Amino acid sequence: MIYYKRFYSAHIITIFEYLHGKNIVYRDLKPENILISSNGFLKLTDFGFAKIIEDKTYTLCGTPEYLAPEIILNKGHGKAVDWWTLGILTYEMLVGIDPFNDDDPMMVYQKIIKGKIKFPKNIEKEAKSIIKHLLDADVTQRYGCLKNGVKDILDHRWFKGFDWKSLLFMNQEAPYIPKLKSNSDTSNFSNYPDSDSEIPTLKPDKDPFYNWI
Numbered sequence: 001m002i003y004y005k006r007f008y009s010a011h012i013i014t015i016f017e018y019l020h021g022k023n024i025v026y027r028d029l030k031p032e033n034i035l036i037s038s039n040g041f042l043k044l045t046d047f048g049f050a051k052i053i054e055d056k057t058y059t060l061c062g063t064p065e066y067l068a069p070e071i072i073l074n075k076g077h078g079k080a081v082d083w084w085t086l087g088i089l090t091y092e093m094l095v096g097i098d099p100f101n102d103d104d105p106m107m108v109y110q111k112i113i114k115g116k117i118k119f120p121k122n123i124e125k126e127a128k129s130i131i132k133h134l135l136d137a138d139v140t141q142r143y144g145c146l147k148n149g150v151k152d153i154l155d156h157r158w159f160k161g162f163d164w165k166s167l168l169f170m171n172q173e174a175p176y177i178p179k180l181k182s183n184s185d186t187s188n189f190s191n192y193p194d195s196d197s198e199i200p201t202l203k204p205d206k207d208p209f210y211n212w213i
Contacts, residue, residue: 004175005093008034010159010167011042012086017150020079025053029085030063031092038183040174053078064105065098069137072109083144083153087134094127095120099135113137126158 012029019026027049035043049061056076068084070077092098099118100111115137119128133143133156143152154164166172178188 005090006159006162007167007172007175008042008093009086009090010162010164012044012089013150013153014164014168015042015044016082016086016144019050020082020150023052023054024050025057025077025079026050026082027062027085028066029082029089030066031089036176036178038178038180039170040177041170064108065100067109067112069113069115070139072112080139080142080145083134083142086144087131090127090134091117091131094123094131124158126156126160130156130158 012034016026026044026047028046029044033044033046035045037043051057051059056078058074058076060071060074062071062081062085066085066088068077068081071081088098088100100108102108102111115135117132117135119131130143130153133152136142139145143156144150146152148155153159163172181187
């Protein structure tokens with residue numbers, strides 16, 4: 001169970017390492033944007049918030065539970081926000097819920113800024129350690145942002161013995177292979193029925209743009 005969560009975290013790391021090498025910051029990591037391909041390896045989807053950033057940007061974007069504190073505080077942000085979201089995702093995979101969860105988005109932001117993370121007693125100390133390093137509010141101390149860059153994450157003891165080379169070349173056995181009947185099989189996706197309702201036509205006296213040319 002722990003292995004496949006470590007595998008998927010590791011896969012995201014290699015994707016971010018590649019993107020950051022191109023100065024691309026993804027900025028929207030969350031379970032909904034992760035797809036498992038037919039060979040069991042991951043693909044990121046929805047690059048709507050991705051941006052080429054060489055220094056900092058000040059755009060407020062992302063999913064509330066995954067926002068890094070520097071985004072909320074409008075301090076300017078860069079590649080470090082992706083490593084923050086990796087910390088959130090890793091926590092969520094291990095615990096089953098994101099660390100700053102709340103029904104009220106404003107409370108989510110307050111919890112993120114406070115930075116207090118509660119860990120279940122059964123979470124292994126190595127996983128707890130990597131999550132803490134990734135969810136460091138101080139960007140200068142966050143793993144992935146230090147002088148060794150991504151190497152600090154790759155060399156962390158939670159990934160001890162992990163074969164990064166075989167992952168990179170997809171020679172490693174994926175922990176889960178989706179069952180597919182064909183290349184066009186969409187049975188693993190949720191069904192969303194098409195809407196059969198039509199937008200009602202506005203009467204001319206109710207249409208504010210009726211006389212516009």
